[in-house]
Amino acid sequence: MPVETDGKNPIPTPESKHIGGSLLLWLLMLMFINLVFWAQPSQKRVPYSTFVSQVEAGKVIRAEIGTEKIRYELKPDANAQQSKIRPKEVYLTTPIPNDTELPKILRTHQVEYSASTANSAAWVWVLLSWVIPPVIFLSMLGFMFNRSGMDSPAALTIGKSKARIYAEGSTGVTFDDVAGVDEAKTELREIVDFLKNATKYVRLGAKIPKGVLLVGPPGTGKTLLAKAIAGEAGVPFFTISGSEFIELFVGIGAARVRDLFEQAKQKAPCIVFIDELDALGKSREGFGNMLGGNDEREQTLNQLLSEMDGFETNTGVIILAATNRPEVLDPALLRPGRFDRQIVVDRPDKIGREAILKIHAKNVKLGEDVDLAKLAARTPGFAGADLANLVNEAALLAARENHDAVTMQDLNEAVERVLTGLEKKSRVLNEVEKKTVAYHEVGHAIIAAITPGAGNVEKISIVPRGIAALGYTLQLPEEDRFLMTEDEIRGRIVTLLGGRAAEELIFGIISTGASDDIQKATDLAERFVTLYGMSAKLGPVAFEKIQQQFLNSLTNPRRAISEKIAEQIDQEVKEIIDGAHQLALVILQGNQELLQEVADILLEKEVLEGEELRSYLLQVKLPANMHEWLRTGKFAEVNMLISSHSS
Numbered sequence: 306m307p308v309e310t311d312g313k314n315p316i317p318t319p320e321s322k323h324i325g326g327s328l329l330l331w332l333l334m335l336m337f338i339n340l341v342f343w344a345q346p347s348q349k350r351v352p353y354s355t356f357v358s359q360v361e362a363g364k365v366i367r368a369e370i371g372t373e374k375i376r377y378e379l380k381p382d383a384n385a386q387q388s389k390i391r392p393k394e395v396y397l398t399t400p401i402p403n404d405t406e407l408p409k410i411l412r413t414h415q416v417e418y419s420a421s422t423a424n425s426a427a428w429v430w431v432l433l434s435w436v437i438p439p440v441i442f443l444s445m446l447g448f449m450f451n452r453s454g455m456d457s458p459a460a461l462t463i464g465k466s467k468a469r470i471y472a473e474g475s476t477g478v479t480f481d482d483v484a485g486v487d488e489a490k491t492e493l494r495e496i497v498d499f500l501k502n503a504t505k506y507v508r509l510g511a512k513i514p515k516g517v518l519l520v521g522p523p524g525t526g527k528t529l530l531a532k533a534i535a536g537e538a539g540v541p542f543f544t545i546s547g548s549e550f551i552e553l554f555v556g557i558g559a560a561r562v563r564d565l566f567e568q569a570k571q572k573a574p575c576i577v578f579i580d581e582l583d584a585l586g587k588s589r590e591g592f593g594n595m596l597g598g599n600d601e602r603e604q605t606l607n608q609l610l611s612e613m614d615g616f617e618t619n620t621g622v623i624i625l626a627a628t629n630r631p632e633v634l635d636p637a638l639l640r641p642g643r644f645d646r647q648i649v650v651d652r653p654d655k656i657g658r659e660a661i662l663k664i665h666a667k668n669v670k671l672g673e674d675v676d677l678a679k680l681a682a683r684t685p686g687f688a689g690a691d692l693a694n695l696v697n698e699a700a701l702l703a704a705r706e707n708h709d710a711v712t713m714q715d716l717n718e719a720v721e722r723v724l725t726g727l728e729k730k731s732r733v734l735n736e737v738e739k740k741t742v743a744y745h746e747v748g749h750a751i752i753a754a755i756t757p758g759a760g761n762v763e764k765i766s767i768v769p770r771g772i773a774a775l776g777y778t779l780q781l782p783e784e785d786r787f788l789m790t791e792d793e794i795r796g797r798i799v800t801l802l803g804g805r806a807a808e809e810l811i812f813g814i815i816s817t818g819a820s821d822d823i824q825k826a827t828d829l830a831e832r833f834v835t836l837y838g839m840s841a842k843l844g845p846v847a848f849e850k851i852q853q854q855f856l857n858s859l860t861n862p863r864r865a866i867s868e869k870i871a872e873q874i875d876q877e878v879k880e881i882i883d884g885a886h887q888l889a890l891v892i893l894q895g896n897q898e899l900l901q902e903v904a905d906i907l908l909e910k911e912v913l914e915g916e917e918l919r920s921y922l923l924q925v926k927l928p929a930n931m932h933e934w935l936r937t938g939k940f941a942e943v944n945m946l947i948s949s950h951s952s
């Protein structure tokens with residue numbers, strides 16, 4: 306609570322009022338009143354001995370005997386004699402001694418007596434202990450619903466779906482705002498046409514699909530496509546995210562699904578879009594069950610399945626869903642009659658990237674030197690969201706530098722930023738570290754210049770960037786690649802180990818700077834063996850199961866394999882790494898002078914790129930049998946000749 310310190314009277318901060326809280330307040334007041342009532346001074350407490358002597362004097366008519374005290378009434382005539390005491394007045398004893406004689410005494414003096422079940426104060430407490438917990442619970446509930454902005458009475462709106470409904474055009478997005486996913490667009494246009502001209506299809510006996518699933522990596526424009534459909538369709542468009550179905554209370558998600566479909570059927574023809582379907586439709590087999598507590602999701606999923614089965618084809622409701630993890634979806638969802646149509650929304654190719662860049666550059670003032678086709682060529686693997694981000698970063702950079710327009714240089718810097726993180730000029734390296742980083746990066750660059758598949762070395766820098774990188778070598782492929790050959794993977798591993806090899810060769814002492822390279826090299830070597838089946842010894846057997854098609858994750862689980870095979874895999878991986886390491890050392894040894902020269906220049910300039918860098922890298926000499934190792938993983942001769950680099 307904020308406390309006012311400057312004034313003498315602190316100003317009370319207004320408290321938010323809600324039903325639950327005021328109920329609790331009322332109850333507390335009631336309790337207080339009760340206590341006051343029961344503790345009235347008219348109930349006099351007298352010593353037990355007084356009570357007994359009053360009984361023996363024949364003054365008591367009736368007594369109620371509790372465990373701790375006795376309430377008793379005096380005879381009216383006895384009252385009259387004692388002027389101070391009014392009739393009907395009740396007396397209490399102090400706590401009773403354990404007196405077994407009492408019933409006998411009462412009987413002999415003909416007192417009407419009974420046992421009281423509970424004394425009055427205890428009765429109040431029993432009552433309160435029953436009333437307070439539910440009141441606290443209810444007021445907490447009330448508080449929660451108030452917080453979540455639900456309108457009261459809260460209980461009635463719990464099961465309502467939170468789907469937003471868009472009318473035609475209200476999303477402001479059309480198919481023109483989506484690029485690079487032409488196949489998906491064509492298919493979705495068809496769906497829109499189904500809805501607009503349903504009779505045309507139905508007349509010919511065609512069945513309009515019920516469920517359409519958009520699958521693809523994150524950021525490729527699935528949600529955007531759905532919004533574009535809403536903009537184009539000319540029919541009501543319900544949208545809800547899978548995670549919004551998952552609720553705190555079991556059964557509410559299912560109620561939401563029911564409500565959503567209820568609304569949709571009334572508004573048909575219409576589109577229901579469920580984004581992030583995987584949040585809701587995770588396979589019921591597998592690890593989900595071990596975690597427990599997935600009852601809610603299961604109920605919601607079942608409700609969805611039965612709703613999808615429940616309406617006939619051609620009712621004019623099309624369910625659209627999007628996910629980037631189709632492999633975790635429950636197989637029941639993908640059955641015919643449910644999401645039987647799948648549309649892949651993949652990362653864009655070069656032409657697609659250029660088109661996407663054009664869309665996002667529309668609102669940005671571009672300099673005359675900007676060539677979006679070139680930029681598209683430099684950004685293979687970028688999804689639509691990355692490209693949108695790239696344009697925005699460039700605009701921010703240009704603004705910070707007070708440029709009149711966004712220049713190509715801003716855009717190039719933005720590419721690096723997206724790839725490697727922000728420059729960290731504040732991270733100051735000492736001289737030894739700087740030297741280590743310089744040789745390390747030049748080591749990468751020299752090897753990358755002569756190994757296949759890795760693309761051109763565009764830039765080397767020893768300006769720290771991002772979270773971990775102290776320096777970096779920027780390699781950009783010339784073209785989009787969809788396949789990698791065996792020698793290219795080995796070449797990539799050699800390049801990754803080039804940094805460490807340079808440190809070994811020059812300083813004879815190694816640093817922790819290579820840990821990320823080593824991690825990547827080992828991952829690649831392992832995939833070489835277990836996923837791509839490229840090891841000659843183990844053959845084309847997959848020892849890993851691909852689980853995350855679109856997420857580029859390395860954490861695929863292994864198949865069940867014998868210990869012997871596991872050992873062989875480890876051996877093969879080690880052999881690849883060792884061979885690559887050796888080759889890296891040999892290459893750098895053969896180019897030691899160049900390595901030193903370039904590292905010196907890099908230390909001075911901090912960044913090397915363009916023509917200057919290219920002229921150095923053209924001087925790299927390559928070992929005679931390098932290509933043989935890259936192809937086969939075997940060295941024919943131990944001593945390698947160095948031939949000059951001519952390509």
Ligand code: ADP
Nearest residue numbers: 483484523524525526527528529661689690693
């Ligand atoms: P997803 O749902 O596939 O993860 P989104 O649709 O949310 O991706 O994309 C995020 C943003 O990236 C979009 O709002 C848009 O600005 C941009 N974007 C992604 N893909 C494209 C594309 N194909 N064309 C144009 N912009 C795109």
Ligand code: MG
Nearest residue numbers: 527528580627
């Ligand atoms: Mg999305």
Ligand code: ZN
Nearest residue numbers: 749804819822
């Ligand atoms: Zn490195």
